[in-house]
Amino acid sequence: MEKNPVDKLISKRVGWLADGGADSGIAMSTRIRLARNIAGFPFPIQADADAAKAVAERAKGAVESSGVLKRHIAIDMENISKLDGGALMERHLVSRELLERPMGAALLLDEDETLSAMVNEEDHLRLQTICPGLRLFEAWEKINKFDDAVCQVLDIAFDPTLGFLTSCPTNLGTGMRASAMLHLPALALSGQVEKLVQGVNKLGLAVRGIFGEGSENLGNLCQISNQSTLGESEEDILRRLDAVMRQVVNHEKNARAKLLETRENFLLDSIGRAYGILKYAYSITSKEALNSLSLLRLGVDMEIIGSVDVRTVNELFVLSQPAHLMKHAGENLASEERDALRAAIIRGKLRPVS
Amino acid sequence: MEKNPVDKLISKRVGWLADGGADSGIAMSTRIRLARNIAGFPFPIQADADAAKAVAERAKGAVESSGVLKRHIAIDMENISKLDGGALMERHLVSRELLERPMGAALLLDEDETLSAMVNEEDHLRLQTICPGLRLFEAWEKINKFDDAVCQVLDIAFDPTLGFLTSCPTNLGTGMRASAMLHLPALALSGQVEKLVQGVNKLGLAVRGIFGEGSENLGNLCQISNQSTLGESEEDILRRLDAVMRQVVNHEKNARAKLLETRENFLLDSIGRAYGILKYAYSITSKEALNSLSLLRLGVDMEIIGSVDVRTVNELFVLSQPAHLMKHAGENLASEERDALRAAIIRGKLRPVS
Numbered sequence: 001m002e003k004n005p006v007d008k009l010i011s012k013r014v015g016w017l018a019d020g021g022a023d024s025g026i027a028m029s030t031r032i033r034l035a036r037n038i039a040g041f042p043f044p045i046q047a048d049a050d051a052a053k054a055v056a057e058r059a060k061g062a063v064e065s066s067g068v069l070k071r072h073i074a075i076d077m078e079n080i081s082k083l084d085g086g087a088l089m090e091r092h093l094v095s096r097e098l099l100e101r102p103m104g105a106a107l108l109l110d111e112d113e114t115l116s117a118m119v120n121e122e123d124h125l126r127l128q129t130i131c132p133g134l135r136l137f138e139a140w141e142k143i144n145k146f147d148d149a150v151c152q153v154l155d156i157a158f159d160p161t162l163g164f165l166t167s168c169p170t171n172l173g174t175g176m177r178a179s180a181m182l183h184l185p186a187l188a189l190s191g192q193v194e195k196l197v198q199g200v201n202k203l204g205l206a207v208r209g210i211f212g213e214g215s216e217n218l219g220n221l222c223q224i225s226n227q228s229t230l231g232e233s234e235e236d237i238l239r240r241l242d243a244v245m246r247q248v249v250n251h252e253k254n255a256r257a258k259l260l261e262t263r264e265n266f267l268l269d270s271i272g273r274a275y276g277i278l279k280y281a282y283s284i285t286s287k288e289a290l291n292s293l294s295l296l297r298l299g300v301d302m303e304i305i306g307s308v309d310v311r312t313v314n315e316l317f318v319l320s321q322p323a324h325l326m327k328h329a330g331e332n333l334a335s336e337e338r339d340a341l342r343a344a345i346i347r348g349k350l351r352p353v354s
Numbered sequence: 355m356e357k358n359p360v361d362k363l364i365s366k367r368v369g370w371l372a373d374g375g376a377d378s379g380i381a382m383s384t385r386i387r388l389a390r391n392i393a394g395f396p397f398p399i400q401a402d403a404d405a406a407k408a409v410a411e412r413a414k415g416a417v418e419s420s421g422v423l424k425r426h427i428a429i430d431m432e433n434i435s436k437l438d439g440g441a442l443m444e445r446h447l448v449s450r451e452l453l454e455r456p457m458g459a460a461l462l463l464d465e466d467e468t469l470s471a472m473v474n475e476e477d478h479l480r481l482q483t484i485c486p487g488l489r490l491f492e493a494w495e496k497i498n499k500f501d502d503a504v505c506q507v508l509d510i511a512f513d514p515t516l517g518f519l520t521s522c523p524t525n526l527g528t529g530m531r532a533s534a535m536l537h538l539p540a541l542a543l544s545g546q547v548e549k550l551v552q553g554v555n556k557l558g559l560a561v562r563g564i565f566g567e568g569s570e571n572l573g574n575l576c577q578i579s580n581q582s583t584l585g586e587s588e589e590d591i592l593r594r595l596d597a598v599m600r601q602v603v604n605h606e607k608n609a610r611a612k613l614l615e616t617r618e619n620f621l622l623d624s625i626g627r628a629y630g631i632l633k634y635a636y637s638i639t640s641k642e643a644l645n646s647l648s649l650l651r652l653g654v655d656m657e658i659i660g661s662v663d664v665r666t667v668n669e670l671f672v673l674s675q676p677a678h679l680m681k682h683a684g685e686n687l688a689s690e691e692r693d694a695l696r697a698a699i700i701r702g703k704l705r706p707v708s
Contacts, residue, residue: 269636276630
């Protein structure tokens, strides 16, 4: 029997959580996804089993023949456990929607997780790239090449006036959703997040929690993305996004400097307590872990905590999530057992600091 | 100019917080005080300046001539600062009432703080002994000798039927209040304190917080003492108290064993978090410090935390209190400054644990 491909993925660090250059302490990652559909087939929500199967075959064939995914992994959603699905979602490789599709849903991805395609999600194809740091244009170049290579062998549903046709009208036009995951602990500590969200919303951009729409602002992480896909070129959308995100990154930088200057003891206290709890707790919820890891990461970024490696913190952000914990344990765990295991893993990975 | 006697006291560890034998992890200290009045003088609350002065002279003279206090220190309350008064109160050597007396109030004590006398508090003389652990009969022997030596040169207000006459009728008879300070973190962690207090009250004994009547149950410390002073001999009262206190100590021991057996992870988590916060916080209130020190002390007592010395924890219980902090700083501090200094002192004294 072949090794479970999810096990193989889980055993590695998340590729795009590597060090991402200058602003990676604040801009953790950039993500772009493109929604594409094959002409002549119903959208997944209306498709019967035959149609879903035909779409899956064509979509998979196109991704494979494109040759863009160097170490190609294909995972049919029908064949994986709920737990494996949860782990893929925690790595931002699949959506809840894909996991819930009854027919023909699949994930195709490169082993380093930077390029992937969801098949038969809301649209026939959702192409995605993730890279570390704030690199919208680099990501755009990458996904654009992937898109060209995949779509050249498919008859893509496209209207000369409207652009790409999509299952949901909110994706019509470019079919593009570009986002960055920003880590904003200093803005959170100084109570400025709500104001920031309002400001970004006014600019026509969306702000979401770590797991998309409706999710809580856990770990002081938020995703900023474009709302509209119609009436602007991809490049125009990305330029606008990039300008706003760089502003937000600067806000966070200023908030950090201001905290250090005017409220140093409060800053040290917040970071110290987070470290103390992570290093010595024997039970910690996912929420408390993410929020404490966020403050620890702030301490590392600001060189207040020297002996902890930033990659260890990033790794713990992923490892401390429920499905990853249960994959680690090799079994389903009750909430209390997860909290104990999470605390044990974190204690084990953190080095003493002075 | 002579050195401030309070400075001298503060610079030493509290004598009776030394290791107190087998049960000292739970019974921190034993205290007995005797209320005595000199016949022919009004009680302090009704005394004018001349009467207060005459009582103070006689009381001081009697304590001095008794020769019981080996390294005798005398402190007139009129001559000390509010801050010094607060520090003496934190060491359980004076009451708030003594500090607030307008005339002739004084504290006489042995340098090791185990024997002392308040002059012109509610009564003319309040003789006190404190010793580590649960040692009611040893304490009784000590205070009894002190009482005999002091009172033999005074004409003490005594009624053959009622016993010693006191300012407040609740002290009439023996004039004795005996108490033990018990540290009950496991009962607190398992939510059994309220039930215990009710049970002890039903037996006619009082349960109070660390600073007497009306004070909060800080640091999981409580004082159990006799309510009645009339109709029973001192020895009978002490035997009854001793039996109840030994039962409470056993309850706490059982609660510790049960936590370790049935809720080990919860126990380790509570102790670990307390240590983590004490070791890494940069701002901590008196309340949080006492409650965390209590759990740390539990960890040391149960040999869960090996590298922290129990005397260090006991010392921090005293040092982390407001007046001691300000004496340490040499100036009055705002609440926020105290919280920062308290955290700094605790961080400095705690050794890393693994």
